[in-house]
Amino acid sequence: MNETNNEPGLPARLAAQRLVASVLGKARALDEAFADEVTKGALRDAAAADKGFARAIAGTTLRHLGEIDLIFSRLIEKPLPKRAGPTQTILRTAIAEILFLGVAPHAAVDLAVEAAASDTDARHFKSLVNAALRRLTREADTLRNGIDAERASLPDWLWKSWVKSYGEEAARATIRSQWREAPLDITVKVEADRALWAERLGAKLMPTGSLRLEAGGRIEALPGFEEGAWWVQDLAAAIPARLLGDVKGRDVLDLCAAPGGKTLELASMGANVTALDRSPQRLDRLRRNLARTGLDAGIVVEDAARWQPGRTWDFILLDAPCTATGTARRHPDVLYLKTHADRDRLSALQTRILDHAARLLSVGGTLVYCTCSLERQEGPDQIERFLYRHANFARRPIEAAEVGGLAELVTPEGDLRTLPCHLAEEGGMDGFYAARLIRRT
Template structure:
């Protein structure tokens, strides 16, 4: 392989996708989105190649079991090298999912193998040639992409029918949701989107986000419609002092600012705080931003409201982050629940008497949602539940439980492109 071709392959969109797969499926997994966004080669790709690279690695993660089954029919032994296996997955995804022209898929993937796993280039060429003309549906028959422990947890919580619906909802590429607090209808028409909920515009076909009209001027921000439905549950926050815990990247912070609240945003990560500041600057908002561990921060208190969108297993966002299917373990929900308990206790301490706490997680796991609130209310924590007012959701479907808590489901809005799964509960501190 000529040196120039090797350098080109090593710096290509496919190579970037390979690095993401290797990083998120390796011994020390990292979030795929973070690997992609922070990859040093990302800036060397144009918008079209960046979009292709992202779609390629996401497709591999979303349909990985089916792709592996398709490959297994043509590979005598699964490669021990993770990089070589991921190259095969990338090639199979191009042929069987993205419908890349076979000559391009074969040439570029074999070039990538020669650059990154030269010992396996011949096998990649042979296997992918045999895959041409195959159908993924044939290989995928009877295969469930969701790990059995995760599917079973959903079946116990919601029933088998919804568990199947959740898996179906995770199978396709979701649309882009943006929150537009002012002149939404006009911006929806300009961007070619449709209005959902109270302030969301949903875009099916779009180019690079940063190149869309209104982005640079701060007229809107990216935020799933379900995430955007949470802040309105607090009611009228104009003039109220609100603490936003774990605020980055800032979608809910921006909603609070747009609604007229005095916002203090706390974020434990320096890097995420930088992103939060950048987003607030673009949007023209000026919340107080503090970098600290919310469990140890003692500089506040007396807030009228606290929003705690707690760290979680994020199983409600698999449609956007399919790497969750590959890296989550059965023990993760219990581990995250322990961290959430500490944050809940810290959030309650920050409330003024009669102040309201909105607890939310983008998780479908019982331990992190209903179980967390049941545990909290079983003790003497100085709070009482406040029923969620579903009329504040702007017509979005939601499951309101008898205890007044709320859940959104990725299986809802299926015909319109779905939505993320959230659990939310309102709590009021005793006077």
């Protein structure tokens, strides 16, 4: 992206800096912080280009934060004092612009200095900002020399976890895939209309049945959105619901259902869906999407680990709460908001919900457990422990034909394991795990 007189300027950069500060300083999700900027912040009346550019700067900064901070430490030899205010964030986002977004260096430098000058604390450090960034433009290769950008992109606990689980080569490929902006994947309501909507949208029909477009622009403005012909859903996230098989006319329980992409899938497959989640706010989004698509599902606001409905189901889908480390390509903030303590806490919660779900499944029924995490504790380890506790359950292995013939997505045990680097040349996919279980007695 080259900076021109028509491109977003200072307001977009100030917004991006606030977004990064919200994630790293206040532990707020990037989506949440961005929504506030757009609805009641400085971006409320901004042009679409300003909004998109602010989000791109913030997302790119977080994707490359490890390398950016190593470069920062070479540019600024002494730690900045607390009275420097947002100076570090101004520099971080400007480095992202220059090195990773292709913004004209002079524009990035000048506007970073303007950003510093506009803040009561950072204004005293605008000369430092100017000098540091001008040095970066002259000595970028030297300043980056010796930096392992892939290793720097992950906190220590995640690096160790991914290398142990998948090997260093796959871990590095996964990290590289997270540096790219994710494409837009959609699920079409009527399966027979996939080719039609692929043509209308200029999208590619992927092996698993999802449609893929280049990201960018307003989703609401795309053909078919208003009439509810499709919804946004990552390719990997669209697989687990289909692993239940033919559910037409059958009762299906969707546990931890919000925000509801899998509920929409099941309803579009003709199932009688009961969608349960403990968050009324998140379920509101599902209600809106059901109304837009003309699909129907029963909605229950309850705790999935405690709900006592007084009946069982033949089909249950459990998309369990997790660290969501498999979604970093779309949500780079997750790498800095989640810790190994969160993984352990959520793993314990998954165990409680999974054990309760087992009691809600009829004899002979099918339960699909899934998470958008890359952590073994939230995936295969969880299932191994479950099968040890529940001798009346067994795996029903997933076959390559069920995932578009992509055999690399199926583990030797017969589970689904997608990595962000799968289909890398076509834009990758989120990291997902799923296991299909049957209750024998």
